[in-house]
Amino acid sequence: MSGFEASAACAEMMDRIDPLAQFRHRFQIPTVEGRQQVYFLGNSLGLQPVTVRQQVDRILGQWSQLGVEAFFHADLPWMELPSLSYPVLSKIIGCLPTELTVMSQLTVNLHLLMASFYQPKAHRYKILCEAKAFPSDQYMMASQVRLHGYDPNQAIIEVSPPPGEHCIREQDILEAIDQHADSLALIFWGGVNYYTGQVFDMAAIAHAAHQAGARVGFDLAHAAGNIPLALHDWDVDFAAWCHYKYLNGGPGAVAGAYVHERHHAEAQTPRLNGWWGNDPQTRFEMAKAHQPSPTAEAWQVSTPSPILHACLQASLDLFAEAGWDRIQEKTLRLSQWLRFLLDQIEDKFPDKGFHCITPRQAHGCQASLLTGANGKKMFDCLTSEGIFADWREPNVIRLAPVPLYNSFSEVWRCYEVFCHFLSTAHSDQLCPFWPIQRVT
Ligand SMILES: Cc1ncc(COP(=O)(O)O)c(C=O)c1O
Incomplete structure (x- = not known):
């Protein structure tokens, strides 16, 4: 070096x-x-x-002065806070600003995205993942598989490092995809392994997943704000990450989710809906039928916390300034x-x-x-x-x-x-x- x-x-x-x-x-x-x-x-x-304290104080002051009106009438209306983060985050995640949203927590977002993108069919029901994925991811996958009536022991295929080694060989991942190609519904992987720090070749995994006819999603907890990402160009279907690690959004920070734009308008994609995923143009008409936002915001469910968004924005402003x-x-x-x-x-x-x-x-x-x-x-x-x-x-x-x-x-x-x-x-x-x- x-x-x-x-x-x-x-x-x-x-x-x-x-x-x-x-x-x-x-x-x-x-x-x-x-x-x-x-x-x-x-x-x-x-x-x-x-600057976090000052930003949180600002929100608290707006709440005390304006009450619920602050959603629309604060100097910076609370309604606009989530989308303020999109320009910086889209550079960090490597996607279009319309392909990401900021909401909820990492494991919750993974469940929401799995509801859309893990759609097992008779012969295609398996998930291929890394052995020793972060425990929350393992629990998430096993419970998703069970929800669909499958046995995790059969439906989840783990790729391990060779005996005596600690990191997974890229070749072994590609071979496993090839070997299970006919039965794979999804490849789900961590972009950076939390234990070893191994950075995976997400482009190669995404390509191989699609060649096999499966979807591909990533947990970017240890990748977002750490390594270069290009999710859109890699053609990744979905991803989620937290903002409390490399992105300094604070403990329990509001998390991130990405959905490739080709899925936004797919009427047949199932989704767990909430009113915050309704198109903002019609959200407050309180109509019976859900009209999804035309962007990744369709996956939002609940009212965002202006306090958590302000904490995150304080850090993203520094990312923008530093470049x-x-x-x-x-x-x-x-x-x-x-x-x-x-x-x-x-x-x-x-x-x-x-x-x-x-x-x-x-x-x-x-x-x-x-x-x-x-x-x-x-x-x-x-x-x-x-x-x-x-x-x-x-x-x-x-x-x-x-x-x-x-x-x-x-x-x-x-x-x-x-x-x-x-x-x-x-x-x-x-x-x-x-x-x-x-x-x-
Ligand atoms: C790789 C990975 N996935 C998932 C999680 C769980 O995140 P959360 O508790 O925000 O759902 C973590 C937490 O550290 C993590 O490191």
Whole structure:
């Protein structure tokens, strides 16, 4: 990986020339005893943009002043809040602004989309998915299959990594699609695996799914706002994602859903309707028959929360200001820097450290480290040294430096803590207190 040298000076130099460095100050960085922490958990819950409080206060003020009238008569009418996010999100998701909507929560949105796009027929009833998908996705698929009267053990086909490996081989996915082609109703996949950080070739999966006569949908929880996406061009049928990870929309943030435009006007597509999916032009006529919105908004069901939309918009404004292209460039550089330093550690401490299982060609933020017997201690050491990562049972540390609020120097600091721990770990102690400098 060109141009790197394992030194603090190299990290500082990259921070100096980072065009996005100042965006860090637009987020609330968690502190412990007044010291800013190194927050590598953007893959779990993104940090709070500093403007969120003001945006939420604005909505609360409008509610107190205008009551329900704020839906139509606030300075920025609440009715318009969801669609404000579409221009930025459509770039991030890689689709037309009319192909996405913002609503509800991720697993709920997946159920709503499955109601439309998982339509098993006598011989075509199977779902092909990744083994060890996020548990909520597994529960969602199994319950959908049962709703249609099938047995999940027969209807859900999982593709696993080869024995002794952690990531799924692309070739195995394509072969499985081919093998089950006649019985597949749907391929459902995570764009980025939550455990390993593996980025899947969604274009190839979508193409193979359609060749097999099946539909294709993605869970983009760990992909949206992290890696480049082009759902429209990849011809993906549907997808859903959350906004609380890389998109910093806040805990339980309102989620996203995408439906390819070719499905919008399909009269035969079943859908679970609610009044918010009715065409806004006629919604308040309160007619008996549902008239679907001509866009992906037809999949909306219930009244949106202006508070949740305001939280999300505060973050999307920062994405718009920073520019999605520049954000992706920094993601790539940061993750290459992280990988370069992890390689150095693996070389220096081949037997007692960790092995990074995230495939090298992945270019998202996350790196997953498979640890050994001292893994939990190593993780506790990171935490005690002010580095917030996460621990996934049974033995993985996930690190996700993100472009808008993490720096190259923070990655360097993480490297130093690992090296210090590993060079002292034989003493069977947690590493002693390492001087934590304020990161500005
Ligand atoms: C890959 C993936 N899918 C689904 C979910 C569930 O999301 P929610 O609780 O918002 O429905 C998560 C949550 O972290 C996730 O990581």
